Amino acid sequence: MEWDKSASQLLEKVPPFVQKTVREKVEILARERGKTLVTEAEVMAAREAFMGRPQNTTTPAQHAAAKKPVDNGKLSILKKYAKYFDKDGNPVLYQVKPCRGAEVNCPFLITDSNVLSNKLRNRLEELNFTENLMNKIEGQILPHHTMKLAVSGCPNSCSMPQIKDFGVHAIEPVSVDPDSECIECMKCVETCREDAIAIKDRHVSIDQERCVHCGLCARVCPTGSIKASEKKYRVMVGGKVGRHPRFALDLLPRADESAALKALDVCVDMILSNKTEHRFRTVIEQHGIEEIKKKI
Ligand code: SF4
Ligand code: SF4
Ligand code: SF4
Known part of the structure; x- marks a missing residue:
């Protein structure tokens, strides 16, 4: 990720032995905010997020320009956490966490999780999610009221979509091609961790109950006997941690991008139209996941 001049100058002030770590943390936060260029504002936001409060390296005028908190009494608790505000100090009542697969050239990567993450963020903006959630909640807005989303580039799920309100991971479904001859090299068997x-006798079979659609067997098969089909997404909803942790429920096992975005629309509508301030998982349990499926 590129850094502009002022951001690079700030990084140079950090002791050399922690510069690499600081750079990584700033870039993670910038990416989570949908940025492709690190500016001074990203560095300051990261500093506040990781150190709890800004250090006195900016002038009061610069700091005031960087943070203009919305004057809304409902946000006083959230103001303790920089991650709930954008660089201009406006509240952002959702977090979308991609995995780092594309950034680190992960060998398991199926699809760059930043692509769908950015589209989910844009959709939440179009739906005025933050403003509508603020209008819906009567008292203080607390961290658990915010919507947590995650996207992973493969079923390894490093960004933990299973414990988010809305979680997605990429899949690469595979199938056996009866027209290609298996040479029994066994590379697929050695590769499959499931x-x-x-x-058997040059006949290939895949147990669909065990298969997690990582696509790795198709990548190593030299004859094309195992083929990967179009990349898709598995969409899950209602995961959470806290006093009563729950893994997310499967919503769409093989969704394309537009179905995943439609699923988000339906979930947002369900969250905002529910009269209670319960966690999304509780709302799903009250209505049943089939109700969401029917609307997609
Ligand atoms: S989720 Fe998959 S692609 Fe993303 S970092 Fe983890 S292993 Fe790599
Ligand atoms: S896609 Fe292939 S390697 Fe991955 S779990 Fe399924 S059978 Fe195993
Ligand atoms: S990798 Fe392909 S050719 Fe080798 S055993 Fe598996 S299916 Fe057969």
């Missing part, structure tokens, strides 16, 4: 592939 023990989902059986080879």
Whole structure:
């Protein structure tokens, strides 16, 4: 990720032995905010997020320009956490966390999770999610009222979509091509960590109950006997941590991008139209996940 001149100058002031770590943390936060260029504002926001409060390296005027908190008494608790505000000090009542697969050239990567993450962020902006949630909640807005989303570039799920209100990971479904001859090299069997592939007399079978659609077997098969089909997303909803942690429920096992975005629309509508301030998981349990499926 590129850094502009003022951001680079701020980084140079950090002791050399922690510069690499600081750079990584700033870039993670910038990416979570949908930025592609690190500016002074991103550095200051990261400093506040990781150190609890800004250090006195900006002038009061610069700091005032960087943070203009919305004058709304409902936000006084959230103001303790920089992650709930954008660089201009406006509240952002959702967080979208991509995995780092594309950034680190992860060998398991199916799809760059930043692509869908940015589209989910844009959709939440279009839906005025923050403003509508603020209008809905009568008292103080608390961290658990905000919507948590995560996207992972493969089923390894490093950004933990299973414990988010709305979680997605990429999949690469595979199938056996009966027209290609298996040479029994066993590379697919050795690669599959789910023990989902059986080879017998040059006949290939894949146990769909075990297969997690990581696509790795198709990548190593030299004859094309196992083929990958179009990349898709698995969409899950209602995951949470806290006093009563729950793993997310499967909503769409094989969704394309437009179905994933439609699922987000339906979930947002459900969150905002529910009269209670319950966590999304509770709302889903009250209505049943089938109700969401029907609306997609
Ligand atoms: S979720 Fe998959 S692609 Fe993303 S960082 Fe983890 S292993 Fe790599
Ligand atoms: S896609 Fe992944 S889990 Fe499924 S059979 Fe191939 S290697 Fe195993
Ligand atoms: S990798 Fe392909 S050719 Fe080798 S055993 Fe598996 S299916 Fe057969």
